[in-house]
Amino acid sequence: MTKPVVAIVGRPNVGKSTIFNRIAGERIAIVEDVEGVTRDRIYAEAEWLGKSFSVIDTGGITMDDAPLMTQIRFQAEIAMDEADVIIFLTSVNEGITDADEQIANILFKSGKPIVLAVNKVDNPEKRSDIYEFYSLGLGDPYPISGSHGLGLGDLLDEVFKHFPENNGEEYDDSVIKFSLIGRPNVGKSSIVNAMVGEERVIVSNVAGTTRDAIDTTFVNPEGREYVIIDTAGIRKRGKVYENTEKYSVLRAFTAIERSDVVLVVLNAEEGIREQDKRVAGYAHEAGKGIVLLVNKWDVIEKETNTMREFEKTVRKEFAYLHYAPILFVSAETKQRLSQIPDLVEQVSMNQNLRIQSSLLNDVIMDAVAMNPTPTDNGKRLRIYYATQVAVKPPTFVIFVNDPELMHFSYARYLENRIRETFTFEGTTIRLIPRKRK
Template sequence: MPNPVVAIVGRPNVGKSTIFNRLAGERISIVEDIPGVTRDRIYAKGEWLGRTFDIIDTGGIDIKDEPFMSQIKLQAQVAMEEADVIIFITSVREGVTQGDEHVARILYQSGKPVILAVNKADNPEMRAEVFDFYSLGLGDPYPISGSHGLGLGDMLDAVIAEFPSADELEKEEDVINFSLIGRPNVGKSSLVNAILGEERVIVSDIAGTTRDAVDTSFEDEEGVKYRMIDTAGIRKKGKVSESTEKFSVMRALRAVDRSDVVLMVLNAEEGIQEQDKKVAGYAHEAGKGIIIIVNKWDKIEKDTHTMKQFEEEIRDEFQYLSYAPILYVSALTKQRLVQIPEKIKEVSDSQNQRISSSLLNDVLMDAIARNPTPTDKGRRLKIYYITQVGVKPPTFVLFVNDPELLHFSYERFLENQIRNAFSFPGTPFRLIARKKK
């Protein structure tokens, strides 16, 4: 279930980063940090009263050579595009400023829920001065102190009261969620249009959890339902999305979180870049199904070895994605596009594949007979039993005498034996060693 998104907005020097770090440091476990443009991070995962959410610190989105007002406007636009709820930070020490009124006007037009927080209200006298902030027309101002951690609970109560309900987020029918991930100019939007144009019926455009992220649903001829995640982020090349590469990475990671299968789109003319590795690594760690799509294949001068050489380069750069199938396509000439939905279905089936314990243990016994378990300091690893405990990604538990005796190289050997026996195309899987009680 995808997390709601909370954005922190406000003019400079009101304490946005202090609030962000408070939330991130005290009650919030940071799962993934992405370097911001001017500061260390602009994205963290958070939790309050059992509800998890993602936080964007728009203060990290700082564009050089931008005038003050347009910089604030850009940050507010980022929040409006991405967030389910916006926390607008002001400062009681300066009172209501022209900059605050400017931000309030932008946020007021967004239609998103806005929680007005008045920072630096460190003592009762200052807390009495927050009433001036009613003039911004954004409802009750919440007095807080980022430096002392005061008032944050009331503010977060107001934030989670605005989240979409768990029921709204859980409306998941039998559908395969997939997203196209890749840098600008790899041809994602033309691929989206080509996939949807392949005699497919677009059932509906439905709003995703972030209220401006549009998901596009369609069915194939056999009635299999697909949902393409966040096509809005791909189709509309807005100022906001292009203004910072870090922000586009963040949007891509959110799309990965909401997907079952991720299409990693590369540009055949440009090859593999660092940002491709970052997003692919995130998808792999998150246990998502992965298909590598090499687009603009029609633009490459080819001989009999071109495809083999390109595959070798991909396998070398993405060594941990050895299981991911590669498709060489062209959105322009429609080359091999018909294979994409078929491959998504295959990888989705692989993600949901369950293997009986008896078959798994047959494979395990054969593997141990072929390559006996290792010893460490005179102690031999004993593996008693293997069973599958989950899907998406497929997860297996090995019951052993001592998990520390399972060396990385032997774990890799066992993974390869399971793959050889049951395939699992396009999906990572997890092997967990547990001490037998």
């Protein structure tokens, strides 16, 4: 199921990031205390009245050297490309500005549903000031206050009215969907072409030449069907977006959302960059299966321990992906590419693995016997029972006397014991401490 996407657009200083954080709620804070997961957010998962959707903060996507209006136009165009519904955010304090009128004109031509929000209506006296915003021609303005959280419910109710009716996935559940994500020019398209054996994707060594995300279906010799969601699309409808790497990251999110397994492609020649970590961090947070592919391995001069040393570097830089297998490949020579489908299938199986409660509890109790639960202010954590409540990713609820006593390090210890006993290579597993009623 593909989630609807909402983008927040507006000129600077109208409070886009505040509204973004409000809508995304606590999800915006990365809950894992793990080094290397980026905190620079332009995209988040959100929920309203039990329904999930994705939200984009276009204020986080900038062309640093461009004039202000060019930047604003650029952000509005990204919103029009990526979103199902656009929240156009203005501010009651300044009234309608020239920039607001220009953005309204751009958005009006998009044909996308636009919901007009007037921010900073912090008290009842300001409500009468919203009527001038009718002149933008975008329908009813919704008064809100990001700093106080006022009016967001009415705004989201209106947004929800415009979500597309059918957001379902077009593939059968038995089909494994995987995507290749990574910086421009790491060789994603070349890997797809080499795997599929035909030129299905335009390949060029200029970063960002793939025109759009392209789904490629192929069947392995055993008859297993796969869909490759190629995320190399850095340009859309002829617009050139390569000058901001954040946009290429944003394009990957939609594909991550649709994938069962995500292949994070690294460039062996260039080493690991910050953007690699950012994209991988989102796949990790989304709970997807993950494989790290080190491409262009054919051009690296080898010595006895070259691969082992590179693997050490990858493990250090991606400490939070300790569970992800690493495969060294070459799209040019097709080295080890034949191993990818089997690895993807194995990771997908691990994502769907269910553990019997009796076996799970044996492992947990053995772990507690080997390393007793911690105490805090004289109070000891007691673990009563554990059960698996979900797959994709495998999620376990552990019933305890007080969830606050489940320290991060002890949860990690339990996770490691579970991983040692059952095969969870390539997938996150989630442990949720819950107070026993």
